[in-house]
Amino acid sequence: MGRGVLSLTGMWDYEPIARVVVDGQGAWREDRQDLPPAGEMPVPSHWTDHGLPDFHGRVRYSRRFELETRPEPGEVVQVVFAGVDYAATVVLNDHVVGTHEGYFQPFRFEVTELLREGTNHLVVEVTCPREEPGPVWPNAKRLLKGVLSHWDARPGGWNEDHGQDRPTGGIWNDVSLETLPAAHLGHIRVATRILPQDLPGGYRIRDAVLQEHDALQAVVTLDIEVFAPPGSYAISASLGSSGTVEQRVQVRHYPERVSMVLQIQDPRLWWTWDLGEPHLETCRVELVDEAGTTHTKQILTGLREIGFDPATGQWFLNGRRVFLRGTNVIPSLWLADYDAAQVERDIELLRDANVNGVRVCVHVTRPEFYEACDRAGILIWQDFALQWGYATDRDVMQDAVRQVRDMVRALVNHPSIALWCCQNESSFHNKNILDPVLAWAASTEDPSRHVRATSEFTEHTYPGWYHGHYRDFAALPATPVLTEFGGQALPSIETIREIDPELSWPPDWALLAHHNFQFEETFDVAGVELGADWHEFIANSQLHQADLLQYGIEQYRRAKYAALGGMFQFMFFDVWPAVTWSVLDHARRPKLGYEITKRAYQPVLVGAELDRTVRSLRRLDTGDPIPFEVRPWVVNDLHRPLTACRASVRIVAADGASVLEVEGTSSFDVPSDGVVSEVDAIAIELPTSLPPGPYVLELRLHEGDEVASVNEYRFAVPPERGAR
DSSP, X not given: OXXXXXXXXXXXXXXXXXXXXXXXXXXXXXXXXXXXXXXXXXXXXXXXXXXXXXXXXXXXXXXEEEESSOOOTTEEEEEEESOEESEEEEEETTEEEEEEEXXXXXXXXXXXXXXXXXXXXXXXXXXXXXXXXXXXXXXXXXXXXXXXXXXXXXXTTTOTTTTTXXXXXXXXXXXXXXXXXXXXXXXXXXXXXXXXXTOTTOOOOXXXXXXXXXXXXXXXXXXXXXXXXXXXXXXEEEETTSOEEEEEEEEOSSSEEEXXXXXXXXXXXXXXXXXSOBOOEEEEEEEEETTEEEEEEEEEEOOOOEEEETTTTEEEETTEXXXXXXXXEOOOSSGGGOOHHHHHHHXXXXXXXXXOEEEETTSOOOHHHHHHHHHHTOEEEEEOSOXXXXXXXXXXXXXXXXXXXXXXXXXXXXXXXXXXXXXXXXXXXXXXXXXXXXXXXHHHHOTTSEXXXXXXXXXXXXXXXXXXXXXXXXXXXXXXXXXXXXXXXXXXXXXXXXXXXXXOSSOOHHHHHXXXXXXXXXXXXXXXXXXXXXXXXXXXXXXXXXXXXXXXXXXXXXXXXXXXXXXXXXXXXXXXXXXXXXXXXTTOOBOHHHHHHHHHTOXXXXXXEEOGXXXXXXXXXXXXXXXXXXXXXXXXXXXXXXXXXXXXXXXXXXXXOEEEEEEOOOOEEEOTTOEEXXXXXXXXXXXXXXXXXXXXEEEEEEETTEEEEEEEEEEEXXXXXXXX
């Protein structure tokens, strides 16, 4: 048959077998009446986009493929699935070869003895059921799908009748046959410890971090699975140009686990993009028997060590503190549609917004996204796919333990992944019983990273949206670990037209609610003005989100390391035409909040504590402009000091004309990875002839002759007293 991979992607036949509902006892009830017709659909894909819209149930996929010869002696053949949502039963040539449950994991079954010369018939029955609204969904769920089945910002949101619309069922990733030697390598885990050389008594990472000039060594451990007939084998491993380590192993059972250690002097390390190069190394492992090399695997990884202190919220990368300017990402719920080009576009948008960390929020996304973050130097807080309430029985716990281990095994070698988190906003039972068990299971699979049992409600804060005013961010709520904050904003008129082609005015509130719009929060808490038409409503909504994000991010960044070690804004983009907390809509069209986030997340950020009179700039008695002061502060996330700095102010009118420019008079330095809380104030006195209207105060930080940071604040000059 020949070693290698035979792709089985392409057009498959499909036939709906039953509608399926998961009831309160955990039974999967079937209804085989009035089913949609059979047909063809591409694999990979989701069936909701190919003839089975809003179908919850069991679908039989089948295809035939030709083999010229059967496998040779000494070969094994596996059928490999890169992703099936949700439960799969695999049948080859009328023999059941295995079952699998879980939407994100790759899985495989050996089929060597079942293959035949000529035509072979592969059948996959895929079940993606509906969970019964009320008894099961949303508070006692049994399917472990996170945001794919229950989320504020998916079609229908929390609505019991429609919150599970547009299901994600199907064979969403590649299918193939892989031919391997009988003696072959399985899962390989790579873990790295970064140490300075020649320190007596060893070394432990503390707040005193490694410096650029320190001589380093990387200690890399490989945990290798060997699938082989009993006997003696050699394993050799190399990482980059560091040389090769060899080890003999006696295989007694199947699989055999082997540990190897590599020491690398003066390694090239993996860094976030703002601190250095996200350097990647190829780890090569070979399995050798008496006749020579039988199997080789290569893993692209990075040499780095990640640390997290939950008491302070501080992150450490290769022994240095690093402040995370993060956001929550859910690129798509329909993973078959999220292709490599879209991944690269999203990474560019994240980098353009000065993001150096993302929370992959309550799901596992496509492998290509993690690979892209590795290359781009973006750290990842990785959530498991558990959201809110789940059933409390042993079966759910057992399944969750298996699947959280699957998640860690699938992603463990990505240097970008910094932390595992087992559930989001847990119910009482989950938080106190399920989540600690999941955290233990994840830590046994990967002792090298911090594991959080849950992302707490107390780590998510929404002043100016669910309560209070956005200026309540001044109290620094939800620190030291801050994984959600933000507010909704309407998307562009193009997206509104996708939601409501008629552009109904006043808006169709029920239609907007189905697309995730929150009425009370928009008008009663945030105080957004409706305006006279869609354009005014969109502008008012986006201005509120922009003001909230700018004020909140600036408050947190000024408190860097004193109150927190990073933040994750909620959220970056939408998964469908919706009204949500995103700063980019589903088509990646930016809201005003995107530009604000980009500016507020500059690695070097200059800001100002403006005198409160800046919003009332005329004297009531004379109508003359009121002088005020700008009090700059600077945050520096770079690991180098800024020297000979000064600040300047420019007032700009709505037409872009410069009204006033004032240079700061003092020179100051900003420490590496530090904060200067206040420098000399800059006095501003607006011209008496300044007409009323909107203006921008542009604040600049100069380092020598270079502009290191630019920030902006909106304000308005009111008309003179008595003017109409």
